Amino acid sequence: MTMMTAEQYENSLRNLNLVVYLFGKQLKNVVEHPMIRPSMHAVAKTYEMAHRPEHADIMTATSHITGKKINRFTHIHQSVDDLVKKSKMGRLLGRETGCCFQRCVGMDALNALSIVTYNMDQKNGSDYHQRFLTYLEYVQENDLTCDGAMTDPKGDRSLPPHKQPDPDLYLHVVEENGDGIVVRGAKAHQTGAVNSHEIIVMPTMSMRKEDQDYAVSFALPADAHGILYIMGRQSCDTRKLEQGKLDQGNILFGGHEALVVFDDVFVPWDRVFMFKDYEFAGELVEKFAAYHRQSYACKVGVGDVLIGASQTAAEYNNVAKVSHIKDKIIEMNHLNETLYCGCIACASEGSQEPSGTYSVNTLLANIHKQNVTRFPYEISRMAQDVAGGLMVTMPSEMDLTAPETGKWLEKYFAANCEVPTLNRMRILRLIENLTLGTAAVGYLTESMHGAGSPQAQRIMISRLVDMMEKTKAARKLCGIEE
Ligand code: SF4
Ligand code: FE
Numbered sequence: 118m119t120m121m122t123a124e125q126y127e128n129s130l131r132n133l134n135l136v137v138y139l140f141g142k143q144l145k146n147v148v149e150h151p152m153i154r155p156s157m158h159a160v161a162k163t164y165e166m167a168h169r170p171e172h173a174d175i176m177t178a179t180s181h182i183t184g185k186k187i188n189r190f191t192h193i194h195q196s197v198d199d200l201v202k203k204s205k206m207g208r209l210l211g212r213e214t215g216c217c218f219q220r221c222v223g224m225d226a227l228n229a230l231s232i233v234t235y236n237m238d239q240k241n242g243s244d245y246h247q248r249f250l251t252y253l254e255y256v257q258e259n260d261l262t263c264d265g266a267m268t269d270p271k272g273d274r275s276l277p278p279h280k281q282p283d284p285d286l287y288l289h290v291v292e293e294n295g296d297g298i299v300v301r302g303a304k305a306h307q308t309g310a311v312n313s314h315e316i317i318v319m320p321t322m323s324m325r326k327e328d329q330d331y332a333v334s335f336a337l338p339a340d341a342h343g344i345l346y347i348m349g350r351q352s353c354d355t356r357k358l359e360q361g362k363l364d365q366g367n368i369l370f371g372g373h374e375a376l377v378v379f380d381d382v383f384v385p386w387d388r389v390f391m392f393k394d395y396e397f398a399g400e401l402v403e404k405f406a407a408y409h410r411q412s413y414a415c416k417v418g419v420g421d422v423l424i425g426a427s428q429t430a431a432e433y434n435n436v437a438k439v440s441h442i443k444d445k446i447i448e449m450n451h452l453n454e455t456l457y458c459g460c461i462a463c464a465s466e467g468s469q470e471p472s473g474t475y476s477v478n479t480l481l482a483n484i485h486k487q488n489v490t491r492f493p494y495e496i497s498r499m500a501q502d503v504a505g506g507l508m509v510t511m512p513s514e515m516d517l518t519a520p521e522t523g524k525w526l527e528k529y530f531a532a533n534c535e536v537p538t539l540n541r542m543r544i545l546r547l548i549e550n551l552t553l554g555t556a557a558v559g560y561l562t563e564s565m566h567g568a569g570s571p572q573a574q575r576i577m578i579s580r581l582v583d584m585m586e587k588t589k590a591a592r593k594l595c596g597i598e599e
Contacts, residue, residue, distance in 0.1 A: 136344065213418070261315050263317050296383075301382075414457070
């Protein structure tokens with residue numbers, strides 16, 4: 118079964134024995150929980166779309182290990198064309214779901230490990246790469262969703278891992294024996310954690326020798342003994358527990374994050390891809406970050422939805438032809454397509470690593486992500502401007518359906534007489550969801566902090582631009598000789 122259907126994916130999750138807590142209680146049925154289910158549907162979309170012939174070119178690839186057709190989310194990029202298709206896949210799925218579809222973190226972790234395990238072996242004569250390829254084949258053959266786990270809680274930010282008063286604030290090795298290792302710690306903000314079959318752990322930053330116990334990378338089944346998940350909240354999340362759907366805005370899909378705790382978890386050696394190789398921790402972080410910054414192509418697709426919603430709201434108010442509204446829609450498109458330029462450019466300028474994997478242009482991936490920390494906020498500001506205040510003052514669906522109040526909402530929220538009031542309320546709720554509600558986690562805060570906060574990209578930009586070349590060019594043109 119190299120490509121699961123959406124239904125097979127959902128059923129495969131039922132077979133997992135995840136320990137998940139929400140609102141202080143352990144969940145009995147994770148897959149059916151109304152606050153988690155929309156996020157499961159978003160990942161399921163990555164399976165469903167891969168079976169659609171019209172999207173096969175974008176959504177599927179040929180495995181470089183087995184030669185079989187696989188879901189692109191389990192693929193190791195073999196060309197610049199693969200990288201470009203990855204960016205296009207992100208936009209496509211962002212537009213289809215209007216939220217975070219979660220599966221990119223695993224893809225990015227696999228690709229980063231394919232590069233770094235090879236480099237480690239070349240330098241140290243280890244055998245990580247073959248281990249990794251065996252694992253990769255397992256992931257591809259079973260079409261698994263992997264959660265890429267990088268971000269440690271980090272405790273006191275001024276102290277390195279080994280100096281933390283509580284040593285578990287960075288995930289670390291606490292025991293090693295002939296069978297494997299035991300790890301303890303946590304990973305925070307884990308996108309799609311409880312919709313994943315596997316969890317791939319990587320170090321969170323560059324490490325020195327004193328921190329070598331923290332330089333560890335491995336993969337585990339998501340339900341391995343000792344792993345537990347504590348679900349994160351999202352603003353307006355309990356609307357998913359209400360009877361009606363209207364107030365959710367996006368009535369089909371959502372995302373989620375969780376704190377993942379590793380309470381002395383055993384990892385067999387064949388699933389360890391980095392063990393105290395501190396001098397390679399930084400390289401793994403950098404490769405993963407560059408790929409994941411490219412993955413923020415997803416926000417272009419979500420931007421498509423928000424622009425479409427804003428245009429619809431304008432039409433429903435009968436103001437779509439007003440010049441300043443038209444200009445705002447143009448500006449939203451300008452910003453959104455500028456983001457698209459970035460994720461296509463870093464892919465197009467990609468190159469081959471010694472392992473054979475194609476990597477994005479790191480500078481351009483960082484430029485792209487830096488834009489992503491800004492433009493969705495500006496697009497959201499304009500969407501709220503176009504939508505008007507009703508987006509946040511509108512009564513609930515229950516008021517719309519109650520006989521005493523429904524008639525008043527119908528009467529006073531009518532605008533363009535050709536449009537049912539219900540539809541006007543729906544589109545405003547979608548804009549609310551994307552800019553203030555559950556999906557704003559993905560479209561705004563995740564745009565800010567996901568794949569590294571803005572300052573992380575600025576550090577990379579300062580390291581990667583060739584300032585010497587620029588100053589030389591300027592000095593030459595005005596006759597300065599040195
Ligand atoms: Fe993928 Fe975007 Fe979600 Fe990150 S935020 S996992 S890139 S959809
Ligand atoms: Fe993310």
